[in-house]
Amino acid sequence: MPAYITSAMIRFMQNGTPQTDYDALAARIKAWGRALGFQAVGISDTHLDIAEKHLLQWLADDQHGAMDYMAKHGAKRARPAELVPGTLRVISLRMNYYPQHAKDTYEVSADGSRAFISRYALGRDYHKVLRHRLEKLAQQIRSEIACQCRVFTDSAPVLEVELAQKAHLGWRGKHTLLLSREQGSWFFLGEIFIDLPLPVDAPQENHCGTCSACMDICPTQAITAPYQLDARRCISYLTIELKGSIPVELRPLIGNRIYGCDDCQLACPWNRFAQQTIEPDFAVRHGLDDVALAELFAWDEATFHHKLAGSAIHRIGYEQWLRNIAVALGNAPAAKQVLTALQAGSQHPSLLVREHVAWALQRHSYPRKQAQIP
Ligand code: B12
Ligand code: SF4
């Protein structure tokens, strides 16, 4: 006897047989999802057996680095019905984020004195945007039929790419992200776990073929084999997830990327078909698409909190923000404003910041004593 009774069971007990036309309901859910701003909606079952093996191997190899939360929930991450008892289906949704009117990505990447921030983080924190929309959709479903549904996006222990792939939202690229022929990969994923036996969609065919552009371009060779990523080497991990000191040997490879990295997506030929977002929330804020490293490094803590409140970047905190900019300044051409900014930072109260500033000054051939290596 299970410890839970799902709403599907209650309906069955009340009516003897389920009366609902689930095909029609699935079609309505997809239409509601699109009306709420999602570009695609699909449905899958909850079986992730092969993915679970890969996930456990990835964890056993320590490829998650310091992301302890990845190991915390064990196999639950790959077992939706254990995470939320009663779950029969997962509704996956994707939403485009590439902002309109952002400064040309290649120009910013190529100018070492300017900051490169991943396209997904130039506007409002997507967790808030997606969660709000998913909740709206869940409410709409509940108002139509008695059911239990729970929404997730990114932060929860869910294998989102794998579920979205099963739900026909795209295929997993060799860089490990999901992509589609119509929209490339510049989108976020979210899910609704539901206890209704909705009809499932068929997975899409993989269209990577012999291409390996994402693997070839990766500055740190973090994509160790097709579909496998060693997070410890990924610049996204180093600048966002890693809290302490960035490994010295990887710092020069980070270039001017101060928050996340988009190189594997920029190299992908399918992103030629990507469409920009129409969400005002993802529009660029505070000129973050085109700003000098030295200018950002000069922000005091109050400015950091003021300008980045509501942005995903805010989550890393001021100290880590300065750490990242210090590394980028170390990789920047040795202009006067770069050196002046670094010299000002060499007195910073945080040991973490001072250590990265000292490394940066050394890169610009500052004598060890003057660079004040801690
Ligand atoms: C942890 C995490 C990271 C980590 C690790 C990424 C990774 N690939 O594992 C770091 C910090 C590096 C990261 C970076 C980024 N992330 Co991230 N991340 C996540 C998170 C929270 C979990 C991913 C996960 O479970 N990883 C564990 C690994 C084992 O799982 P997996 O990637 O699914 O691995 C599968 C395959 O590799 C395969 N596999 C493994 N071994 C083998 C071996 C063989 C032989 C084969 C065939 C397959 C195979 O099976 C595995 C299990 O399914 C998800 C959200 C979520 N809850 O799912 C977002 C998520 C994947 N990230 C996202 C984004 C946008 C990014 C960045 C682009 C951000 C940026 N611009 O900096 C980068 C991209 C880097 C990259 N190339 O992946 C989006 C991706 C959207 C999309 N289009 O797919 C997600 C879905 C968040 C969201 N809700 O939108 N991320
Ligand atoms: S995000 Fe950057 S560092 Fe990470 S895998 Fe892609 S190209 Fe490599």
Ligand code: SF4
């Ligand atoms: S760059 Fe090539 S290999 Fe990588 S995801 Fe895109 S199509 Fe696939």
